[in-house]
Amino acid sequence: GESVGLHLPTLSVQEGDNSIINCAYSNSASDYFIWYKQESGKGPQFIIDIRSNMDKRQGQRVTVLLNKTVKHLSLQIAATQPGDSAVYFCAERLTDKLIFGTGTRLQVFP
Amino acid sequence: GAVVSQHPSRVICKSGTSVKIECRSLDFQATTMFWYRQFPKQSLMLMATSNEGSKATYEQGVEKDKFLINHASLTLSTLTVTSAHPEDSSFYICSARDHPGYTFGSGTRLTVV
Numbered sequence: 192g193e194s195v196g197l198h199l200p201t202l203s204v205q206e207g208d209n210s211i212i213n214c215a216y217s218n219s220a221s222d223y224f225i226w227y228k229q230e231s232g233k234g235p236q237f238i239i240d241i242r243s244n245m246d247k248r249q250g251q252r253v254t255v256l257l258n259k260t261v262k263h264l265s266l267q268i269a270a271t272q273p274g275d276s277a278v279y280f281c282a283e284r285l286t287d288k289l290i291f292g293t294g295t296r297l298q299v300f301p
Numbered sequence: 302g303a304v305v306s307q308h309p310s311r312v313i314c315k316s317g318t319s320v321k322i323e324c325r326s327l328d329f330q331a332t333t334m335f336w337y338r339q340f341p342k343q344s345l346m347l348m349a350t351s352n353e354g355s356k357a358t359y360e361q362g363v364e365k366d367k368f369l370i371n372h373a374s375l376t377l378s379t380l381t382v383t384s385a386h387p388e389d390s391s392f393y394i395c396s397a398r399d400h401p402g403y404t405f406g407s408g409t410r411l412t413v414v
Contacts, residue, residue, distance in 0.1 A: 225402060227405075234406050234408045235396075237404075240401070287333065287398070288335070288347060289347070291337075291345040291347075292344065
């Protein structure tokens with residue numbers, strides 16, 4: 192299930208299930224979006240990106256969906272594994288600056 | 302792929318002293334780098350944009366005299382936290398623009414005691 196903590200919402204999923212992480216972005220002028228994975232004490236790690244002229248892009252086990260009408264991004268992870276446990280951030284590019292969303296902690300349990 | 306090296310990874314300093322953090326692009330030239338700050342369980346907040354050969358652009362609310370940024374070469378940007386105080390304790394992360402994306406350093410955990 193999904194819950195909202197003091198600052199970071201958490202999504203708990205069972206190993207092998209699909210995960211869907213959602214993000215609302217701020218600015219309709221943003222032209223490029225990236226999903227990052229961040230493990231504790233480390234910098235963000237690139238997962239997948241999408242340009243504003245697309246609505247879907249697929250990678251290995253991951254899919255990003257973009258809905259510009261409602262300014263919404265989602266990251267789908269297929270067959271979630273324990274190694275996917277981390278905090279996930281969406282980021283939007285606005286005039287060359289990358290602005291990060293709130294983030295979601297993904298917890299994978301056996 | 303592109304690599305950004307950030308040092309140190311951890312630093313503890315006394316209140317009132319200054320700390321310098323380095324961010325290097327190892328295999329590409331970065332005319333623009335970015336500095337972020339991240340408090341526990343929060344997102345990355347953009348502090349400033351570092352431009353090679355010119356002054357940095359600071360985000361609203363970030364004190365430019367406290368967080369000095371120097372981008373003297375195409376591969377190196379530094380952030381100096383001057384007269385550090387306990388409230389400056391945070392995780393500082395740099396990134397470099399690497400078209401079309403951005404590559405991040407591994408971050409610096411600053412603790413001011």
